[in-house]
Amino acid sequence: MHLPEPFVRRVLDELGEAEGRALCAALDGESPVSVRLNPAKCDGGTLPALSVARAVPWCAEGRYLETRPSFTLDTDFHAGMYYVQEASSQFVGHLLGGVSLEGARVLDLCAAPGGKTTLYASLVGEGGLVVANEIDRRRASVLADNVRKWGTGNIAVTTSEPRAVCDFEAWFDVVAVDAPCSGEGMFRKDDTAREEWSEANVRLCAARQDAILREAWRALKPGGTIIYSTCTFNRDEDEGSLERMLAWAGEEVVEAPEIAVDETWGIACGAVGPWRTFRFYPHRTCGEGFFAAVACKSFDAGGRSRAPKARRDVVAPVDRKSAAELSRWVRNPAEMRFVEIVGTCYAWPEVQAEALRALSAAVPVICSGVALGRLFKGRLKPDPALALYAGLERGAVAVAELFDEEALGYLRRQEVAAGGLAEGINLVCARGRALGFAKRIGGRVNNLYPNSLRIIKQ
Numbered sequence: 001m002h003l004p005e006p007f008v009r010r011v012l013d014e015l016g017e018a019e020g021r022a023l024c025a026a027l028d029g030e031s032p033v034s035v036r037l038n039p040a041k042c043d044g045g046t047l048p049a050l051s052v053a054r055a056v057p058w059c060a061e062g063r064y065l066e067t068r069p070s071f072t073l074d075t076d077f078h079a080g081m082y083y084v085q086e087a088s089s090q091f092v093g094h095l096l097g098g099v100s101l102e103g104a105r106v107l108d109l110c111a112a113p114g115g116k117t118t119l120y121a122s123l124v125g126e127g128g129l130v131v132a133n134e135i136d137r138r139r140a141s142v143l144a145d146n147v148r149k150w151g152t153g154n155i156a157v158t159t160s161e162p163r164a165v166c167d168f169e170a171w172f173d174v175v176a177v178d179a180p181c182s183g184e185g186m187f188r189k190d191d192t193a194r195e196e197w198s199e200a201n202v203r204l205c206a207a208r209q210d211a212i213l214r215e216a217w218r219a220l221k222p223g224g225t226i227i228y229s230t231c232t233f234n235r236d237e238d239e240g241s242l243e244r245m246l247a248w249a250g251e252e253v254v255e256a257p258e259i260a261v262d263e264t265w266g267i268a269c270g271a272v273g274p275w276r277t278f279r280f281y282p283h284r285t286c287g288e289g290f291f292a293a294v295a296c297k298s299f300d301a302g303g304r305s306r307a308p309k310a311r312r313d314v315v316a317p318v319d320r321k322s323a324a325e326l327s328r329w330v331r332n333p334a335e336m337r338f339v340e341i342v343g344t345c346y347a348w349p350e351v352q353a354e355a356l357r358a359l360s361a362a363v364p365v366i367c368s369g370v371a372l373g374r375l376f377k378g379r380l381k382p383d384p385a386l387a388l389y390a391g392l393e394r395g396a397v398a399v400a401e402l403f404d405e406e407a408l409g410y411l412r413r414q415e416v417a418a419g420g421l422a423e424g425i426n427l428v429c430a431r432g433r434a435l436g437f438a439k440r441i442g443g444r445v446n447n448l449y450p451n452s453l454r455i456i457k458q
Contacts, residue, residue, distance in 0.1 A: 003027060003187060004197050011233065019283075023233075026283035027187045033068040034087040034287070036115070037061040039122050040152050040390035041081050041433070048431075049074035050082070057265055059090035061122070064286065072457045075407045079433035080149035080388050085115040088185075088280040088287030091267075092176065092227055093119045095278075095294045098257030099225050103127040103351060104173040107219055109162055109212060112139035114146035116178055121152045126335070126391075129352040130155045131172070131359065133165045144367040145453060148385040154349055156359055157367040164363050166215035167308040175220045176227040179209040179241070185231035185289025188282060202234055209241045217249060222301045225256055228275075229292040238279075238291040242272040252301040256294045310361035316340045325380055326372055328396045330389070338372075344383065345372040384450050387427055387434045398422035400438065401429050410435065413454040416445040 003024055012020035035050065039061055049069045056062025064087065071077045071084055106120045111132035120130045132147065132155055134140040140159045147155045158165055182202045183193035213228065220226055230237050246253060255274045261267050266284035270277040272293070280290040318326065318338045322345070327333035330347055337353040339346050341360070348356050348369040356368050370391070373383040386392060400421045402410060407430035410416055416428075421440040428435050428449075437448040 002194075004194060006199055007184060007197060014235070022283040023281055026281070027289075029188065029282075031189050031288065032087060032286050033065040034085065034090070035063050035065065035082045036085045036090055036119065037063065037082045038080055038118075038150060038390075040150075041079070045432075047076050047081060049076060056087045056090055057262065058094040059087075059119075062087060062090045070457075072455060073408060075404060075411070075430040075435065076433060078149070078411055078453075079430070079435055080151050081433060083115055083118050083146070083150065085119070086288050086290075088285065088290035089115055089229070089231070090119065091278065091280070091290070091292055092116050092178075092229060093123060095227055095256075095259060095292060096123060096174065096225065097259070099174065101125070101128065101174070104129075105171065105352075105355065106130045106174040106176065107165070107168075107172040107216070108132045108176045108178070109165070109216055110134070110178050110180060111157070112136065112143040114143045114150070116176060117143065117147065117155060118150040118152075120174070120176065121147075121150060121155050124154065126152070126154060127349060127351045128154055129349070129355055131158060131165065132156070133158045133160055133162070135159065135161060140366060147367055148371070149388050151388040151390040153347065153370040153389055153391060154352070155367070156356055156365055156369070158359065158363045158365050160363045162212050162215040164308075166219040167362070168306075168359075169218050170221045170303040170305040171307065172219050172224060173221055174225045174227070175216045176229070177209075177212055177216050178229045179205075179212055179237070181205050181209070181230040181232040181237050182234065183231055184233045185280075185291075187289070189288060202236060205232075206236045206241060209237060210244055213241065213245050214248075217245070217252075217297070218303075220297045221305060222297050222303060223299045224297050225294065226297065227292065227294050229290065231288065231290055233279075233281075233289050233291070238293075239270075239272050239277065242275045242277070242293055246273050246275075252298050254296050254298045256296045259294065307358040308362045310358070313361055314341050315357050315360055318345060321378060322375055325375065325378060329372060329380060329382065329386060329393055330370070331391045331393045344374055345380070346370060347372055382425065382437055384436050384448065384453075387436045392427075392434065394427060394434075397437075398424065398426045399429055400426040401432070404430060407435060408455065410438070410447060410449060411453075411455045413447050413449050413451060416447055418443050418445050421445055
């Protein structure tokens with residue numbers, strides 16, 4: 001499908017004939033393929049399905065691939081060893097290079113499908129917390145699946161209007177707004193983005209972005225960092241959104257620490273008042289079209305940190321005997337708080353447990369910490385998410401190692417041969433990477449891989 005004609009006219013007018021034509025030509029070319037490795041799970045071992053070409057220069061864990069493999073048929077993909085993330089969007093982590101993040105609270109306000117969420121989770125460490133909000137319940141479900149697969153245990157997925165989650169005022173050290181946009185930067189990858197583009201939609205997106213930025217600002221602590229990003233080129237949704245925000249936020253917005261950018265990366269750096277801006281054009285950088293900006297909230301901005309009034313209390317503590325059983329399943333139980341929500345037991349990072357409790361009482365939370373499973377007669381029936389948790393204590397359960405074809409059969413929820421499994425619950429692994437659980441009962445094996453995640457592709 002051809003590029004929209006009004007879009008072509010605009011980029012030729014804004015960039016000039018030569019630059020505009022070069023951009024349009026790049027948008028009709030091939031997209032690079034990139035992934036981001038999971039530092040909680042990759043310990044220097046090889047990833048056989050990935051033919052790595054070189055590193056993504058602005059992200060320590062980013063890798064460009066020589067060819068696009070069948071990710072669906074790679075067991076390492078299902079084990080959460082890496083995330084398939086477009087290289088340009090990995091730059092948001094670089095924007096936080098000068099920010100102290102250990103133990104920080106990050107709000108990812110428009111989070112699905114989870115590429116940036118999982119990146120932030122790696123940056124804040126085990127003592128930090130990422131609140132990943134997605135208003136669309138279907139997209140939030142995909143986000144939650146990706147969060148569980150990443151396995152860091154320091155993310156809560158919420159499904160609220162931005163206004164509701166931002167009622168946690170002056171509560172977050174970092175607020176990231178990856179704003180819903182007209183998607184011009186995705187024209188190379190996605191024909192649907194071309195089909196749905198219109199000048200009217202650009203205006204609609206800009207208005208929506210303005211409203212989201214107002215809410216995001218409320219949630220940010222004085223002294224905190226705000227990141228704004230889109231996957232579009234037009235000024236109205238990019239620099240224009242920042243200019244309109246400055247009109248009402250004024251001197252509360254101050255510069256972030258300087259961001260080092262190598263000129264060989266091809267990123268167009270600029271500024272909108274105190275905002276530092278970064279534009280990725282596919283004819284200049286190895287990545288899709290992307291816009292990112294960063295600024296800080298003045299320490300003089302004022303505002304008291306507060307959580308909204310609790311609407312319900314869904315969290316119950318577990319008793320000492322139950323806590324002892326749950327403790328067997330995690331490597332650092334002293335650093336976790338064990339709770340029960342509607343019959344399912346969870347492990348929360350102790351340092352963020354009160355924050356998670358406040359969230360759970362005020363907004364819908366569909367995923368938080370690590371879902372451990374349900375207790376029956378004092379024994380844990382593990383949740384599939386526990387298998388993917390990087391802090392799982394493998395000594396708590398028998399381990400069944402499957403070869404690749406057997407493992408793919410397991411991921412398709414096919415029958416698993418009983419011979420290689422111990423009686424009872426087994427952690428199913430491929431290449432030593434955990435995939436899920438199975439239960440052997442005599443000569444029969446119950447495949448406990450979630451039906452919603454099963455591989456359908458043959």
